[in-house]
Each structure stands twice: as structure tokens, then as C-alpha cells.
Amino acid sequence: MMKYLYTITLLFSLALNAQTAGDVGKISLSVVMPDNIENLDSSQLSRLESKISQIVTHAGISASGYDNSIVIYPKLSLVESNVVEGGMQNLTVVSVDFGLFVKQIEGNILFSSISKTLKGSGATKELAYANAISRIGVNDAEYQAFLEKSKTKIIQYYESKCSDIVKKADVLAKTQQYEQAIGLLLSVPEAATCYDQVQTKSIEVYKILQKQNCAKQLQLANNSLAAKDYGNTLDLLSAIDPASPCFQDSQKMAKSIEAKLNAEEKKEWDFQMRQYNDSVALEKQRISAVKDIAVAYYKSQTSDINYTLIVK
Incomplete structure (x- = not known):
């Protein structure tokens, strides 16, 4: 019987790299690693994580999730271990089952595994x-096929x-x-046929949010103007969308400090x-703004994931 080399109660920490607006809309897999695995020290764990990240990026997928909702995580289980007696030193030989799993956390949906x-x-x-881990082939065609299958199922x-x-975004709004509503909507990948709809x-x-925030933004601009910080005043005014009810007031304030x-x-x-x-440029600016919000x-959400919640 194979023995899983995990302590079940461990917390898994999400391998979060830099997240930017450029990640939004891209299929990405956050690599989830355990705090420890029996027979592996921290450097070997790091090496295993690096191997998984390389497998993912080689398939053209980002190895750091924008919204962390879809993860890839490993399992290692011992199949066989033998000691071979040698002349000067005995040699330990192991066979280890190495599994990779792609899962959507919230719905506990397993997309694919290998x-x-x-x-x-x-x-x-x-x-x-350590020697077994070093033999993981990051360019292995089977891993690439596994990830291509995962991408198709994710879409x-x-x-x-x-x-x-x-519907859920409407309720949140x-x-x-x-x-949260914007973040949820933009968790949909660009490759999905409904991406234009959710965007x-x-x-x-975003326009509703702007209407809610424009008075506050205008007050901040007023405070900056009172401090004679004209550059910051313009920065604050430029964040007020033309669809906002206080846009005309923002334009008047900007006009008053032009000189x-x-x-x-x-x-x-x-x-x-x-x-x-320019309506096209304005729409691009709004798209950029909603991505930044998402x-x-x-980024403000917790990044710790309990292992038992992932694998059950």
C-alpha cells in the first residue's frame, strides 16, 4: 500500500509572484506547495516547486495566479524503497509516484491530473x-498534454x-x-467565448463604483488644491470618469488651475x-482601470489554503 508523504493538517502556502493587470484574462495556475514533505528538506521542496513552475510556463501558462482560484499542486507517494548493498557504501533506491493536479478551489473541481x-x-x-526529483523532465510531452487538457477544461x-x-456579480454590485464583483467577472479567461460579455x-x-466615489475623489482633489499641490490635484481629477455625476465639476476645477x-x-x-x-481610448482606459481594481x-485576499480542502 502506498504511503502519502504529507501531514494532512498542513497549511499550504500559495506561491504568489508579482500580479499585474497584464495577468488578467490569462489562464494561470498558482503553484501550491506544502510546508514540508517527508524525506525532503526546504531546498528540495523549493527545487520541486521550481520544476512544477517550469512545467507550467513551458506550456505557455503563467505559474502565478491573478485570482488564485485555479491551482496546480503535487503529491508524492512512496511506491518502493530498497537498499542495495555495495562495496564501500550501500545505495538506497526509491520509486516514487509523482502526481500533478489542476483544480478550481471554490467549486472543488478537478480539471485534470497526471x-x-x-x-x-x-x-x-x-x-x-532528491535524485528522483532531479529527473522530472520539465519538457516532457506528457506533462504538456496534461496541461493542454487542463486549459481546455478550464475554458x-x-x-x-x-x-x-x-448574476453573482450583479448581486455583489x-x-x-x-x-469583488469586478474581480469575479474578470476571473473569466480571455479565451472563453463570453469574455466580451463579462468585460x-x-x-x-466600474461606472457605478465611479458614481459612488466621485464626490470623495473631488474632495481629495479640493484638499490637494488647497495645499497648492497642483500636480496631485490633476492626478486625482483624472481618475474621475466622464460618466460620473461630478465630472463637470472636476473639469471646472482643472480649468481653474491651468495657469x-x-x-x-x-x-x-x-x-x-x-x-x-476619444471613445476608443476612453474604453481602453476603463478596461485598464477595471483590471487594476480586480x-x-x-491581492487583498488571504493566500493560505488548507491542504485537506484542496484534495478532498
């Missing part, structure tokens, strides 16, 4: 494990859930949980005004 037997040898069992999953996601909905929510701007500040403000007057929302 299991391969690794063999390793060394003077100790620990060194034999199918989101396409089947699009209407539910939009009605309860003024705008950032449009995210901009609708006090230096050449660079005036240049930046004129560019911003051209963006507002990233900020997910």
Missing part, C-alpha cells in the same frame, strides 16, 4: 528522493458558468461590493483630455 513514477538513488533515502468550465458569474459587465460595475501648471503637467492633462474625447482586490 501521475508518473520517478526513480532515484543515493547514499540515503533523502538523497534518493469549458468558465463558459458553462458565465451566466452564473454575471447591488450590495456595493463593487471590487462589458465589469465596466458597467498654475508647469509645462509637463499641462502636457499630461491635455493628453488626458484627448483620451476622454488585481488589487485579489
